[in-house]
Amino acid sequence: MADNAPKVLIIDDNEDILLAAKLLLKPYAKLTITEKDPSNIPSLIKNSSFDVIFLDMNFTQDMTSGQEGFYWLRQILNYDPAAIVILITAYGDVEMAVRAIKEGATDFVLKPWQNEKFLATLNSGYALRKSKIELLNLKSRQKQLSEDLDKKFHDIIGVSQPMQNVFNTIQKVAETDANVLITGENGTGKELVARALHRNSKRTNEVFISVDMGAISSSLFESELFGHVRGAFTDARDDRAGRFEIASGGTLFLDEIGNLSTELQAKLLTVIQNREVSRVGANKKIPIDIRLICATNMSLKEMVQSNEFRQDLLYRINTVEIHIPPLRERREDIPLLAEHFLSMNKRKYNKPELKLGENTITKLKNYGWPGNIRELQHSIERAVILSDSSLLSPNDFFLSDSDTGSEMESAENYNLEEVERDIIKKVLLQNDGNITKAAKELGLTRTSLYRRLEKYGL
Numbered sequence: 001m002a003d004n005a006p007k008v009l010i011i012d013d014n015e016d017i018l019l020a021a022k023l024l025l026k027p028y029a030k031l032t033i034t035e036k037d038p039s040n041i042p043s044l045i046k047n048s049s050f051d052v053i054f055l056d057m058n059f060t061q062d063m064t065s066g067q068e069g070f071y072w073l074r075q076i077l078n079y080d081p082a083a084i085v086i087l088i089t090a091y092g093d094v095e096m097a098v099r100a101i102k103e104g105a106t107d108f109v110l111k112p113w114q115n116e117k118f119l120a121t122l123n124s125g126y127a128l129r130k131s132k133i134e135l136l137n138l139k140s141r142q143k144q145l146s147e148d149l150d151k152k153f154h155d156i157i158g159v160s161q162p163m164q165n166v167f168n169t170i171q172k173v174a175e176t177d178a179n180v181l182i183t184g185e186n187g188t189g190k191e192l193v194a195r196a197l198h199r200n201s202k203r204t205n206e207v208f209i210s211v212d213m214g215a216i217s218s219s220l221f222e223s224e225l226f227g228h229v230r231g232a233f234t235d236a237r238d239d240r241a242g243r244f245e246i247a248s249g250g251t252l253f254l255d256e257i258g259n260l261s262t263e264l265q266a267k268l269l270t271v272i273q274n275r276e277v278s279r280v281g282a283n284k285k286i287p288i289d290i291r292l293i294c295a296t297n298m299s300l301k302e303m304v305q306s307n308e309f310r311q312d313l314l315y316r317i318n319t320v321e322i323h324i325p326p327l328r329e330r331r332e333d334i335p336l337l338a339e340h341f342l343s344m345n346k347r348k349y350n351k352p353e354l355k356l357g358e359n360t361i362t363k364l365k366n367y368g369w370p371g372n373i374r375e376l377q378h379s380i381e382r383a384v385i386l387s388d389s390s391l392l393s394p395n396d397f398f399l400s401d402s403d404t405g406s407e408m409e410s411a412e413n414y415n416l417e418e419v420e421r422d423i424i425k426k427v428l429l430q431n432d433g434n435i436t437k438a439a440k441e442l443g444l445t446r447t448s449l450y451r452r453l454e455k456y457g458l
Contacts (some may be wrong), residue, residue: 181293229282232280357392
């Protein structure tokens with residue numbers, strides 16, 4: 001018998017009926033419970049979960065009216081609103097069947113029944129029960145999700161003053177349609193801020209489309225962002241909408257925008273200015289309505305000075321700029337973040353007993369975190385996986401040189417590009433030159449890392 005066979009409860013005061021039904025269902029039900037006395041229904045429903053319940057309409061106290069059946073139907077549905085109740089009676093008629101359905105019964109069968117009819121009713125009732133349970137679970141998850149989303153900035157953790165400044169700016173800007181430029185080092189959570197802006201905006205019920213500009217090659221840029229028509233190029237077998245079209249009505253998030261060539265910057269600027277796109281291979285203009293949010297870990301102002309980034313595009317995308325501080329500048333947030341990631345990974349790896357020691361927290365606070373929050377998250381996960389104790393000690397965290405924290409404290413004295421170059425060089429050495437591993441640790445795509453290697457001559 002299949003594990004997904006139904007659990008069935010049959011309530012009837014006729015022992016012959018109960019025996020016949022139990023014998024019939026033996027090959028088809030995972031469990032069949034029979035009961036003569038309807039007064040036992042409450043305890044049966046409370047102590048067990050049944051997929052289908054067959055309930056007699058008429059018991060010895062009331063042989064013909066069906067009132068007892070209706071009473072117990074209401075009692076069952078009171079205990080389990082998702083219950084599938086199929087009423088059975090020898091005195092059924094259309095009027096009673098209609099009333100039973102209106103009061104919550106799933107179906108109605110007459111006795112003596114035809115076995116095929118009985119089994120078919122069981123199967124359809126069981127299928128409905130599974131659908132009801134799935135719907136209830138979905139509603140429960142949706143309710144929890146809605147409650148979580150109603151919490152402002154629920155996925156951005158921080159009590160430090162720099163983060164409070166970020167929250168205040170999000171609060172002021174979110175409800176507008178102003179273009180926002182989010183700046184900050186890799187791993188600081190720029191996309192989380194972008195999603196918070198969207199979630200707290202008037203477009204919250206529309207789509208949020210994220211595009212990693214560093215992962216899109218120059219040859220595919222127009223097709224990916226603006227779409228194409230069939231036959232526009234060799235592999236264009238169908239019409240395809242671009243990200244701008246898909247995001248219309250909602251928010252478009254362009255990450256790593258500093259990686260665009262000046263030629264592609266010009267095409268992007270045209271679309272932003274005109275608020276319309278043309279698919280590759282077509283002349284038709286398609287109007288778009290988007291809220292644009294961009295992000296970068298580069299200094300676009302310096303890139304403007306060196307003619308690497310268009311000044312007019314910079315003006316377009318940063319009506320408001322939000323800077324996300326690196327983790328080393330918000331050390332008081334490290335214990336909160338560490339506990340948050342620990343809680344996540346305790347559930348993920350079924351290690352509920354794990355805790356962070358005080359000396360461990362001290363070590364985490366003193367480390368420079370060149371990879372920022374993403375590095376902290378990965379470090380916590382790795383420690384959870386490898387730890388054999390219920391207490392995570394400093395030795396469970398394989399951080400780089402012990403003086404890295406002091407080195408990073410003085411990073412503000414360095415040129416940003418020099419700092420980035422040194423971090424990339426160090427991570428490459430730690431990963432024995434493996435580009436894939438280094439890119440993952442740095443929070444970059446392979447393409448983005450290759451561009452930086454070329455840029456810095458590494």
